[in-house]
Amino acid sequence: MSTERGRLRPLSWFLLRSLALGTGVAAVAYARRWLDVVEVQGRSMAPALLPGEWLLVERRTYAHRRPRVGEIVLAADPRDPSRELIKRVTSVDGRAKMIQLAGDAPDSSTDSRTFGAISVSDVRWRVIARYWPAERIARL
Amino acid sequence: MRNPLRPTRRVHAHCDIPCGVYDPEQARIEAESCYKIIEKYTASSDELLRARCIVVKEERAELTKHHIDVLWHDYFKPEHLEKFPDLHETCWKASKAASKVKQTTDIAAAKELLGLIDRIDEMWKATGGPEKTRLQAVAA
Helix, strand or coil: CCCCCCCCCCHHHHHHHHHHHHHHHHHHHHHCCCEEEEEEECCCCCCCCCCCCEEEEECCHHHHCCCCCCCEEEEEECCEEEEEEEEEEEEEECCCCEEEEECCCHHHCCCHHHHCCEEHHHEEEEEEEEEECHHHCEEC | CCCCCCCCEEEECCCCCCCCCCCCHHHHHHHHHHHHHHHHHHHCCCHHHHHHHHHHHHHHHHHHHHHHHHHHHHHCCHHHHHHCCCHHHHHHHHHHHHHHHHHCCCHHHHHHHHHHHHHHHHHHHHCCHHHHHCCCCCCC
């Protein structure tokens, strides 16, 4: 007795599946060079970003152009470069190649008001979307 | 099992000290102690009590000054100064009044100190202090 489930699948089915899987893995591996995911800590970007939210970030854009006012970016903390900050761009000085960063919640943010402007070249990652929590999925 | 979608990279939306709890009430309570102690000091002829009053008043006045200074240095931000141009003057005067209360048994100085703390409290409230710097509810 052969049932629908027990029937042998043709070899081509396995080959096709392997190919699809392999392509997927390769695509992810390739994309990881310029795409990454990060988790927000702290409240200085509230209400736009809340602690514990997961974001998609990319570093292609700033290889071609400067950050623009209003974009949310990642930047090394000038006071402790091992820490990465997430802030919004509040001004860009094209000539001096410096930008100012600020948290959306000024009362609970340490930003350019404290550490001053930072070099454009220190900003590589741009926040593009939030993918968790599901009810807050959004392009940013 | 760890959620595979969860980012391992953390980005900081912090301020320097995440505590961020401020309330002029803390200064007010110490200043009220000073006020009452000066009253008791003046009304009493018991030398021991009077000596204790001086010791405790100096300690409380020092704490008042500390709490005023913390609000001044840590809570208030440039945008608050824009809103209240007398902010620096008021905090400065309050610190000085606390010193005077520490040095003397002048009830008028204690009264002045309370008035200045109340002015700081007004500015704290008008800048959203109660909502932003006090816990609204503590999760169990």
